[in-house]
Amino acid sequence: MAKVKKSPWVLHYDGASCNGCDIEVLACLTPVYDAERFGIVNTGDPMQADILLLTGGINAQCQEVVKQIYEQMPRPKVVVAVGTCACTGGVFKEAYNILGGADTTVPVDIYVPGCAARPQSIIDGIVKAVALFQQRSDEHDKGIVNGSREGES
Amino acid sequence: MSSVIAIVCFLVLAPFLGGFLDGLDRKISARMQGRIGPPVLQPFYDVHKLIHKQTIVVNKAQTFLMLTYMAVQLFVGVLFFAGSDILMCFFLLSTGATFLVFAGSVTHSPLSTLGTNRELLQMMAYEPAVLLACLGFYLAPPDHTFVVSELIQTPVSAILYLPGFFVAFVFILTIKMRKSPFDLATAHHAHQEVVKGITTELGAKNFAIYTITEWYEKVFLLAVVALFVVNANPLSYIAAVVVALAVWFLEILIDNTCARVKWDVLLKVTWVVTLLAAGVNMLILMLVF
Numbered sequence: 001m002a003k004v005k006k007s008p009w010v011l012h013y014d015g016a017s018c019n020g021c022d023i024e025v026l027a028c029l030t031p032v033y034d035a036e037r038f039g040i041v042n043t044g045d046p047m048q049a050d051i052l053l054l055t056g057g058i059n060a061q062c063q064e065v066v067k068q069i070y071e072q073m074p075r076p077k078v079v080v081a082v083g084t085c086a087c088t089g090g091v092f093k094e095a096y097n098i099l100g101g102a103d104t105t106v107p108v109d110i111y112v113p114g115c116a117a118r119p120q121s122i123i124d125g126i127v128k129a130v131a132l133f134q135q136r137s138d139e140h141d142k143g144i145v146n147g148s149r150e151g152e153s
Numbered sequence: 154m155s156s157v158i159a160i161v162c163f164l165v166l167a168p169f170l171g172g173f174l175d176g177l178d179r180k181i182s183a184r185m186q187g188r189i190g191p192p193v194l195q196p197f198y199d200v201h202k203l204i205h206k207q208t209i210v211v212n213k214a215q216t217f218l219m220l221t222y223m224a225v226q227l228f229v230g231v232l233f234f235a236g237s238d239i240l241m242c243f244f245l246l247s248t249g250a251t252f253l254v255f256a257g258s259v260t261h262s263p264l265s266t267l268g269t270n271r272e273l274l275q276m277m278a279y280e281p282a283v284l285l286a287c288l289g290f291y292l293a294p295p296d297h298t299f300v301v302s303e304l305i306q307t308p309v310s311a312i313l314y315l316p317g318f319f320v321a322f323v324f325i326l327t328i329k330m331r332k333s334p335f336d337l338a339t340a341h342h343a344h345q346e347v348v349k350g351i352t353t354e355l356g357a358k359n360f361a362i363y364t365i366t367e368w369y370e371k372v373f374l375l376a377v378v379a380l381f382v383v384n385a386n387p388l389s390y391i392a393a394v395v396v397a398l399a400v401w402f403l404e405i406l407i408d409n410t411c412a413r414v415k416w417d418v419l420l421k422v423t424w425v426v427t428l429l430a431a432g433v434n435m436l437i438l439m440l441v442f
């Protein structure tokens with residue numbers, strides 16, 4: 001089995017967030033939290049990413065973008081919803097332009113609650129996502145695709 | 154016989170050395186920024202993972218172009234360590250770089266195209282210094298030669314005759330190693346101005362090829378730095394390794410202390426430094442020796 005869990009590359013996409021959660025995501029990379037010590041790289045390129053971090057709710061404008069980013073990522077991949085907005089729609093849930101949380105558009109694996117989600121819990125969520133990433137990679141090597149939730153969206 | 158050993162050593166050891174230097178680079182950079190940083194073997198974990206990802210190819214020509222890029226860059230190193238013509242090495246190096254340019258532009262992605270244009274600009278910026286460095290090796294007395302196996306047998310280190318060429322070459326090394334402030338085409342870091350520039354449209358496996366090729370290239374470039382110091386005395390090899398590592402550390406320092414510049418600044422600064430350092434050095438060499 002390939003040990004892929006030591007190298008989780010994260011792609012961060014900001015849906016319709018208030019930017020609160022995005023600041024916290026970036027805070028994870030600062031010297032205080034230093035997510036890179038786990039091998040986490042904040043990449044901007046979906047074609048080379050493993051974990052999709054979504055912040056903020058989904059609106060009609062960003063839905064297609066999120067879908068496309070998700071589809072561009074090579075398997076195995078994991079999706080993490082960061083913040084209450086990305087989990088459920090949060091304080092913007094009733095707004096006319098918001099469709100809801102990230103799971104309205106792509107299959108979400110890990111939910112990180114909080115408004116804004118604290119860096120500690122974001123890193124905790126990523127560590128959980130990494131474990132799932134390893135599991136998916138093992139399944140991917142065995143040729144199992146539908147055992148995970150790939151292809152459902 | 155010794156050249157065969159050198160070639161095999163290069164082909165087998167260079168990726169490990171390059172990857173290890175890359176890992177140290179990330180560790181040292183992290184420490185400079187007050188972070189703990191990833192494990193030293195992180196680049197190997199990354200490549201291992203990239204190879205195990207699903208294959209996504211945007212354009213079928215891309216894989217062929219990337220493999221050709223890798224093959225040519227490997228061949229450059231082989232020629233160099235076989236003690237062949239240094240001018241040939243650098244011509245081939247530029248030829249290999251054009252395959253990367255093709256791979257970047259074949260997908261028509263706007264980000265990748267922008268990165269490709271910048272890569273071409275970078276080539277335009279560093280090429281004069283590279284060619285002048287070859288010329289410098291030729292002009293350095295006593296024996297006028299481009300052949301590496303003869304250059305390493307000189308009685309005194311080339312750097313004594315070629316300090317200006319050395320400065321110019323180290324200066325453009327920042328471009329070749331994709332270090333800030335000259336990492337316009339693509340960067341190792343997370344700043345995402347043009348996403349990943351020229352490598353944006355490379356799928357995971359092609360990106361692994363790209364990374365391994367970069368390791369080979371890094372070892373080759375540091376070997377050229379070492380060539381400035383090496384002479385007939387075996388002890389000079391130790392000095393050469395020390396100088397190459399010092400230059401490598403200097404690049405990390407520059408990377409962590411400079412902000413990225415615009416392309417016109419890159420072009421002007423590089424050409425001025427090349428002309429002043431290498432040009433003046435060449436004039437003196439031609440007039441005096």
Ligand code: SF4
Binds near residue numbers: 017018084085091
């Ligand atoms: S969860 Fe709170 S902090 Fe995060 S995007 Fe929503 S409103 Fe902003």
